[in-house]
Amino acid sequence: MSAQDIDLPPYWAGFDPREMLTDYPIGPAFLTGPAQWSTDELRAVQERRFQRVIARAWSVPFYERRWSEAGLEPMDIQTLDDLPKIPSFSKSDLMASIEEHPPWGDYHGLDHNHPHSFFHTTSGTTGLPQSLFFGPKDREMQNLLLARAYLLQGMTPQDVVHSVYGFGMVNGGHYVREAVTHFTSALFMPAGTGRDMPSVQQLQLMQRFGATVIVGFVDYIKRLAEVAREQGLDPAKDLKIRMITGHLGSEDRAALAATWGGAESFDWYGVGDTGVIAAEGPSHDGLHIWEDAHLVEALDPDTHQPVADGEPGNLCTTVLFKDGVYPIIRFDTNDLTTILPPAGGINFRRMAGFQGRSDNMVKLRGINVYPTAIGSHLEGVAEATGEYICRWTRDGSREELCVVVEVHARSEALETRLHGLLREQLGVEVRVELVSPGETAPLTQIENRQKPIRLLDERG
Numbered sequence: 001m002s003a004q005d006i007d008l009p010p011y012w013a014g015f016d017p018r019e020m021l022t023d024y025p026i027g028p029a030f031l032t033g034p035a036q037w038s039t040d041e042l043r044a045v046q047e048r049r050f051q052r053v054i055a056r057a058w059s060v061p062f063y064e065r066r067w068s069e070a071g072l073e074p075m076d077i078q079t080l081d082d083l084p085k086i087p088s089f090s091k092s093d094l095m096a097s098i099e100e101h102p103p104w105g106d107y108h109g110l111d112h113n114h115p116h117s118f119f120h121t122t123s124g125t126t127g128l129p130q131s132l133f134f135g136p137k138d139r140e141m142q143n144l145l146l147a148r149a150y151l152l153q154g155m156t157p158q159d160v161v162h163s164v165y166g167f168g169m170v171n172g173g174h175y176v177r178e179a180v181t182h183f184t185s186a187l188f189m190p191a192g193t194g195r196d197m198p199s200v201q202q203l204q205l206m207q208r209f210g211a212t213v214i215v216g217f218v219d220y221i222k223r224l225a226e227v228a229r230e231q232g233l234d235p236a237k238d239l240k241i242r243m244i245t246g247h248l249g250s251e252d253r254a255a256l257a258a259t260w261g262g263a264e265s266f267d268w269y270g271v272g273d274t275g276v277i278a279a280e281g282p283s284h285d286g287l288h289i290w291e292d293a294h295l296v297e298a299l300d301p302d303t304h305q306p307v308a309d310g311e312p313g314n315l316c317t318t319v320l321f322k323d324g325v326y327p328i329i330r331f332d333t334n335d336l337t338t339i340l341p342p343a344g345g346i347n348f349r350r351m352a353g354f355q356g357r358s359d360n361m362v363k364l365r366g367i368n369v370y371p372t373a374i375g376s377h378l379e380g381v382a383e384a385t386g387e388y389i390c391r392w393t394r395d396g397s398r399e400e401l402c403v404v405v406e407v408h409a410r411s412e413a414l415e416t417r418l419h420g421l422l423r424e425q426l427g428v429e430v431r432v433e434l435v436s437p438g439e440t441a442p443l444t445q446i447e448n449r450q451k452p453i454r455l456l457d458e459r460g
Helices: 017-023 028-032 039-057 061-069 080-085 091-100 136-152 172-183 199-209 218-230 253-259 371-378 412-426
Strands: 118-121 131-134 160-163 187-190 213-217 243-247 264-271 275-280 287-289 294-299 312-319 331-340 362-364 367-369 384-395 398-407 431-435 455-457
Touching: 017 136, 028 136, 039 080, 039 312, 080 294, 131 136, 136 172, 136 264, 136 275, 160 172, 160 199, 172 187, 187 199, 199 218, 213 218, 218 243, 218 253, 218 384, 253 264, 264 287, 264 331, 275 294, 294 331, 362 398, 371 384, 371 412, 398 412, 412 431
Parallel strands: 160 187, 160 213, 213 243, 243 264, 384 455, 398 431
Antiparallel strands: 118 131, 264 275, 275 287, 294 312, 312 331, 362 367, 384 398
């Protein structure tokens, strides 16, 4: 029997790596290929891919039901010009699907033609964990596109990559491991969060094997530096980190770099359903949207209608390669961002990065306050550790927000200064409570979660 006579297992038969790398290049081939496409060239590729995912979506009950209720028929969606006709959906719609069609929901498209699937869940940061499904090609495409980001940011075969993404049912750690091991030649260390491997042991691992890159959520990366100092280590001298890539948002890059000995830091954005959508490049001027793989819009959080580029809105994406299990058409992430024009030698539009969640917003005396964005206002305060949590309370008919901030040394003068700073930055009065380092950890669960909790709703 020859090698050609052997049937591949269903997963490996589900995709062709060479075809994928031809259609969605990475590394230098990306920079000389899709990154240089004209607007017309990009539009033509998007049209072809859009038509495939639309055809697949009509066979998925979730979409067929929602689109029919909106008065749409298959002939009504022919080109990208028809995209605004399609109703967007968000996580709340997916969770309603699960409730109505337990235990999986009806948005995944699993049937006898698409039986082979990865199954993970979201972290449950905004509620119950949501089921995530990936077919073989879908999965490897997401891995490939994240590797594209890492290679653009400078990851090399000589790097030792220390990952602090969580494992278990959560997708993150597995996804990142697959991206690095399948599409780069870097050495990967899957340490996980502090729950997977205690922080002290992680630092020992990094020292022993010479970690050069850290990947993960910035909150825990900062926490690792704190633990290093508690252990008598200087992260800038005793650990040889040259690159940090993860989810930085509005993080103070200079402070992060100083903590880790001048390590260059990069942001990237994606969600569990879609994989990476955009990534920062060497120019450090916004995140380049992978427009050959995603149709990205910004939607008004209230009207759900598209806003013009340059205006903030909810990031909404249509994934152009998910034409197997779980197609994604106009998924409103509820993550706020701003779409920007191309720059940095890549002809794809950019996004400004994560600017808060529209569904994790506190409306305080007519002002919208985003707890996940408060950290950026605390970055310039040397006395603060960077850790905080917001308590949302009600006293009679009046709602209040108290920002509990970890500081190295408490004082009345510092509390007054922070109170004034937040009032100026937020545009509304909030209370401030100062606590010692580590006191918010049981509430934020920073040692156990990929994304720390930043808001406690205690209104009763």
